[in-house]
Amino acid sequence: MRFDVLTLFPEMFTGFLQSSIIKRAHEKGLIATNLINFREYATDKHRTVDDTPYGGGGGMVLKPEPLFAAVDDILAQVDERPPVILMSPQGVPFTQAKAEELARHSHLVLLCGHYEGYDERIRQHLVTDEISIGDYVLTGGELPAMVLMDSVSRLISGVLGNESSAVDDSFSSGLLEYPQYTRPPEFRGMKVPDVLLSGHHARIEQWRREQSLLRTWQRRPDLLRTAALTEEDRAFLRELERKYSHEQ
Incomplete structure (x- = not known):
């Protein structure tokens, strides 16, 4: 599985990618992650990625040009278009079934926004999916992207030490998992x-x-x-x- 993550804060992923099961999956070559700071695709001298919304209102809105250019660059390197996923509280709720669906792909592109929101043309013409991890608002899409990456990665063959673990997890069967016990009796x-x-x-x-x-x-x-x-x-x-x- 290859993850291309478009973010303004790639440093937020350092601990996540260099720890535990996710780290070992990268070391085994089961997962590859490419962190892309889409500010590098801004064309003005100030590397501007956001602007005030038309019609007024608070906050800043992410401009379409840098994100479109970054995704175009990714797509130019592959033969088959991967899902381009916008992490957004307006998206469909993320479920185990959705994780299993995404795990069947070999490449995912994740867009992590910040500020007030996205230019609507990004939603309408660039992304294939919008996903929400819950009915609450975060400061950006980086944490939701990590949640999605973790959930999808553990479904990839070889990532978990025990292949039956993912099968027995809560939600995998549509039910919550049964109680677990270990020593001592x-x-x-x-x-x-x-x-x-x-x-x-x-x-x-x-x-x-x-x-x-x-x-x-x-x-x-x-x-x-x-x-x-x-x-x-x-x-x-x-x-x-x-x-x-x-x-x-």
């Missing part, structure tokens, strides 16, 4: 569930599935509307509803 009187110590794999898998359903039902019931559920899952959820209603 008892800590300050708190015990690991007996089933996990039993060595009975079928019972463990059933327990994990039921716990995943329970946790989703308790914390994110909205996910159950679109999750792939078996008849056994639905029966378990009906029993939860019945039990809960009797306790009220």
Whole structure:
């Protein structure tokens, strides 16, 4: 996977790219990241990338010329146009399904804005996707870009040490992940569930599935509307509803 990141603050990515799993993925050649300061594509002597909005109003708006020129330069080097993604609070919500979709590409271009916003021509004629990581506003698109890069990278084969980790994560199955435990089997009187110590794999898998359903039902019931559920899952959820209603 190749990430081209257009940003006015490439130094913000230093710690992210040089730590932990992302660092090892780069060292293995599984990921390549190209940080591009699009100020370098401004043509005036002051390297201006923003201006006041037409019609008045507060804040500054990113000009189209530097971003268009930077993306044109990237596209001139490749045979196939990659997704050009604008990190924006106006974008579609970023989900695990979207991460999986993007991970099927071999090249992504991420645009990180600053200031009040973007010239609308960038949205209409340059980008292919607008993505938001939540209903709140940040000072720029760099942190959202890192979130997207991290989420997508861990889906690339070889990035995680255990390939099943990404499969079992919350949201990968449409449900929240089941509770996890490790040694010791008892800590300050708190015990690991007996089933996990039993060595009975079928019972463990059933327990994990039921716990995943329970946790989703308790914390994110909205996910159950679109999750792939078996008849056994639905029966378990009906029993939860019945039990809960009797306790009220």
